[in-house]
Amino acid sequence: MPRTRVRAHHPIRTVLAAALLVPLSAACTSDPAPAPAAAGTGEGAPAKNAEGPVTVQVTPTGKQVLAGQPVRVTASGGRLTSVTVTDARGGGLPGRAAPDGRTWTSSRKAVPGTAYAVTAETRTRGGTATTNRSFFTTAPAAKVNKVDWRPGAGTTVGVAQPVSLVFDHPVRNRAEVEKQLKITTSNPTEGSWGWLRDYAGNDRVDWRPKDYWKPGTRVTVTAELNGTASSEGRWFVRDYTTSFTIGPRQIVKVDLDAHHLTLLRDGATVRRIPVSGGTPGGDKRSWRGTAVLMAKEGTINMNSETVGLGNAYDKDVAYSMRLTWSGMYAHAAPWNTRFFGNSNQSSGCIGMSDADASWFYAQVCPGDPFEITGKDTKGTVAPNNGFGQWNLSWPDWRSRSALR
The missing domain is CATH 2.60.40.3710 (Immunoglobulin-like)
Structure with missing residues (x-):
């Protein structure tokens, strides 16, 4: 009799264990065929729709993991009802679950040197709710x-x-x-x-x-x-x-051949100012093209040696408005009074009288374009020389995107 009892019950334990390993989605989609009765007994299979626990997997996991990857949570045997990823400072990583509730992925990446807690709430097809918690830390940025x-x-x-x-x-x-x-x-x-x-x-x-x-x-x-x-x-x-x-829409038109600049506001002329640009025929020429007013720097010291012109000048200059990194400004230049409106005799900048410079300085703001024309110039302002990217065509500028 003992041997007969052992042979009768051993197959039942095997069938029950196998039923617990069947994925919930497979166990509930159709009625499985009845399990065959154990040899020598009249006992059948265990009750249908038996549920096992929901398994949750979180990546990354562990300590000192590499940052820069999203957090991914996966549920097996049920679905995710809520996922939160928080750090020790009270911040977190937002994310979104897949429509089937089986996966959740953060929309932000794990940042360096941070400890994260992941809380995942799940529910089985039968309605059993569970909460799973896990933790991981990222390596600091070297x-x-x-x-x-x-x-x-x-x-x-x-x-x-x-x-x-x-x-x-x-x-x-x-x-x-x-x-x-x-x-x-x-x-x-x-x-x-x-x-x-x-x-x-x-x-x-x-x-x-x-x-x-x-x-x-x-x-x-x-x-x-x-x-x-x-x-x-x-x-x-x-x-x-x-x-x-x-x-406001302010555009400064600088005509180096006519030796004047014109301030336009919303298409209307506000004022025309006589100027003197860069001296023709050498390195003291001005740039042409569109230069953007980078900053209003007030009174600054200008030294020609800093822009490769040797010992030509070293003076304090009022109402200085920077147009390029290479040193082209619009500013007051009272030492060139006799040239305003009739000749280009500067070291590359756009000079004007003290009175005109004072008024003009108060009108313009960083970001205003200076559209400069002239026959004898050093060339067009390069894209990286201040904000010279307006001298590129739109297709050429778009081609510089890393996503094109």
């Missing part, structure tokens, strides 16, 4: 890449002002970085990011609208860079955001 912004937050700028991000270390993962950059405008504005090497040699990415901005446009720039690798072993460890507003 090297960091920082960003310098233009324009500043809360500023009002001219219609040619681009958004400009300059990085203090090279960016190799340009496409991944560009994906994290977002421009939001108060009216439909077509534009594109473009990569270039800054005048100082740093990597830089600018966003330029296809045409000059519409006056009054409100612009918000969001760079969700925290947790993005800029290159092998170097990370961004914070997000950035800035907002600014576009001012």
Whole structure:
């Protein structure tokens, strides 16, 4: 009798264990055929629709894992009803579940040097709810890449002002970085990011609208860079955001052949000012093309040796308005009074009288375009020499995006 009892019950335990391993989706989609009776007994299979626990898997997992990857949660044997990913500072990673409730993926990447707690609430097809918790930590960033912004937050700028991000270390993962950059405008504005090497040699990415901005446009720039690798072993460890507003449509037309500039506002002439541009025939010539007013710097010291012109001048200059990194300004130049309106005799800048410079300085703002024409110039302002990207055609500018 003992041997007969053992042979009768051993198959039942095997069938029951196998039933618990059947995926819930398979167990509930159709009625399985009855299990055969155990040999020598009249006992049948266990009750149908028996449920096992929901299995939850979280990636990444462990300690000191590599940052820069999204968090993924997968449920087997049921569906996810809620997932939260939080860090020790009270922040978190937002995300979204798949329509079938089987997976959840964060929309942001895990950032370096952070401990995360993952809470996943699940429910079986039969309605049983469970809560699963797991933890992981990311390795800190050994090297960091920082960003310098233009324009500043809360500023009002001219219609040619681009958004400009300059990085203090090279960016190799340009496409991944560009994906994290977002421009939001108060009216439909077509534009594109473009990569270039800054005048100082740093990597830089600018966003330029296809045409000059519409006056009054409100612009918000969001760079969700925290947790993005800029290159092998170097990370961004914070997000950035800035907002600014576009001012009136002001365009400065500079005619070096006629020796005057004209300030246009909303298409109407506000004032024409006699000027003297760069001396023809050598390195003291001015640039032509579109240069964007970068900054109003007031009274500054100008030394010709800093722009490769030798010992030509060293003086304090009032009402200085920077147009290029290479040193072209519009400013007061009372020492050239006799040349205003009739001859170009400067060291490359656009000079005017003290009175005209004082008035003009008060009218313009950073971001206003200076559209410069003239026969005898050094050439067109390069895209990286200040904000010279307006001298590229729209297709050429778009081709500089890493996502094209």
